[in-house]
Amino acid sequence: MKSYSRRRFIQTSVAGAAGISFLPLIKSCGVSPNDTIRLGFIGLGQQAIGLMRGFNSIPGVQVVSGADVYGIKRDRFSLLLNRHYDETGENVRVTTYEDYRELLDDRYIDGVVISTPDHWHAIQAIDSCNAGKQIYLEKPVTFTIREGVELVRAVRENNIILGVGSQQRSDKNFHHAVAMVRAGAIGKVDSIYAYAGDFPSPYDLPEEPVPADLNWDMWLGPNPYVHYNHRLNPTISLDPVENETYWAEWRYFKETGGGFITDWGAHNFDIAQWALEEDNGGPVEIIPPGHGNTQYLTYVYRNGARVLNRPYDAAETRGVKFWGEDGWIEVARGHYDSSEKSLFPEDEELRGHGDLPYETGVPHLEDFILAMRHRRDPVVPVEIGTRTAITCILGNIANELGRPVKWNPVTNYFVDDPDAEKFYHRDYRAGYTL
Numbered sequence: 001m002k003s004y005s006r007r008r009f010i011q012t013s014v015a016g017a018a019g020i021s022f023l024p025l026i027k028s029c030g031v032s033p034n035d036t037i038r039l040g041f042i043g044l045g046q047q048a049i050g051l052m053r054g055f056n057s058i059p060g061v062q063v064v065s066g067a068d069v070y071g072i073k074r075d076r077f078s079l080l081l082n083r084h085y086d087e088t089g090e091n092v093r094v095t096t097y098e099d100y101r102e103l104l105d106d107r108y109i110d111g112v113v114i115s116t117p118d119h120w121h122a123i124q125a126i127d128s129c130n131a132g133k134q135i136y137l138e139k140p141v142t143f144t145i146r147e148g149v150e151l152v153r154a155v156r157e158n159n160i161i162l163g164v165g166s167q168q169r170s171d172k173n174f175h176h177a178v179a180m181v182r183a184g185a186i187g188k189v190d191s192i193y194a195y196a197g198d199f200p201s202p203y204d205l206p207e208e209p210v211p212a213d214l215n216w217d218m219w220l221g222p223n224p225y226v227h228y229n230h231r232l233n234p235t236i237s238l239d240p241v242e243n244e245t246y247w248a249e250w251r252y253f254k255e256t257g258g259g260f261i262t263d264w265g266a267h268n269f270d271i272a273q274w275a276l277e278e279d280n281g282g283p284v285e286i287i288p289p290g291h292g293n294t295q296y297l298t299y300v301y302r303n304g305a306r307v308l309n310r311p312y313d314a315a316e317t318r319g320v321k322f323w324g325e326d327g328w329i330e331v332a333r334g335h336y337d338s339s340e341k342s343l344f345p346e347d348e349e350l351r352g353h354g355d356l357p358y359e360t361g362v363p364h365l366e367d368f369i370l371a372m373r374h375r376r377d378p379v380v381p382v383e384i385g386t387r388t389a390i391t392c393i394l395g396n397i398a399n400e401l402g403r404p405v406k407w408n409p410v411t412n413y414f415v416d417d418p419d420a421e422k423f424y425h426r427d428y429r430a431g432y433t434l
Helices: 003-021 046-056 071-088 100-104 118-130 145-157 172-182 216-220 259-263 265-275 362-374 382-401
Strands: 037-042 061-067 095-097 111-114 134-137 162-164 189-194 285-287 298-300 306-308 320-324 327-332 335-338 405-408
Touching (some): 046 061, 118 134, 118 145, 162 382, 172 335, 189 265, 265 306, 265 320, 298 382
Parallel strands (some): 061 095, 134 162
Antiparallel strands (some): 285 405, 320 327
């Protein structure tokens, strides 16, 4: 196509694709726009503090309560919130708890924000569903496949609004890239580089004494026992004030997390599946690196497209690159490039992220609040978050087995693979059930 006609084709096609694919379904009338929405936080670490500031910047929203097993994190949370409300002149009573179930018993709270380690997500989210709380849940939504299936059931049976913290779906650069791909602007897509990073490694940190104000047994929860090391809970202090200087490393060990495959895969594999129109599907085969001629973890989809855990540049940027028969598009946080300028978004469409960290950018949080007010699904509802989490988990399973794994995205189960089935769920510690 000539540049002009190509641009017209793209604009028309993207408008249609966006209208069909990106607008969530309105279900019923909900909370009055004038009502104050009160949120409680479960998990008060580094991510929660950013989210707290983001939600508190939205008119009509108050963060009023928090729960964490670490006393100093509860103290920091109260200090920051009380300081905020002193500055705004609002008369808000802030409460904190060691046990999140006490927070769920508070009928004053409309919704919860869950940003605990991944092994707690399913149980806490299902408990929140049963308590009638709306939920903003950090990604990956669950630690095992069965947990995801059970969470979807709990959300829908209890008529809960659940939004997933997949912020890239609220970024206009990613919106535009996906719309271009789905509109056929680069032709049939054969492969996508969606870089997440490494697989989890065995837990090998040395044992250290547990801090006096940390309930380590409750931190473990359903997780099989591992000894304490401060790298799992970065050191903070209040006098003088010192916040976390790195992300808690439980996410990098197979006993406590899914490595970068689930941590960043929940972002970038998610974008790939969105573009492939596989939000209600998933891969049919998962090939680990080193099998045959495959150098990278590879997901194969029903239309033959392949998603590779492969960086698109020498800097190993965690982003996504779409390779089509007529061109290419690459997108990452704060970055957009393509094989020709007609594939670029208009300049005014490029999103700035303001003063908040990208992970806690306000537009994604505003979408969740609007979903609560109008009783509609947010931009990333529980089903999409679960499908993405399952894709990530399948990558780790294939790597653990050291061979390809066949998956049926319709039945949400493995295809004739008893060894893979052993990873569908995992045993909880005594006293915990799903």
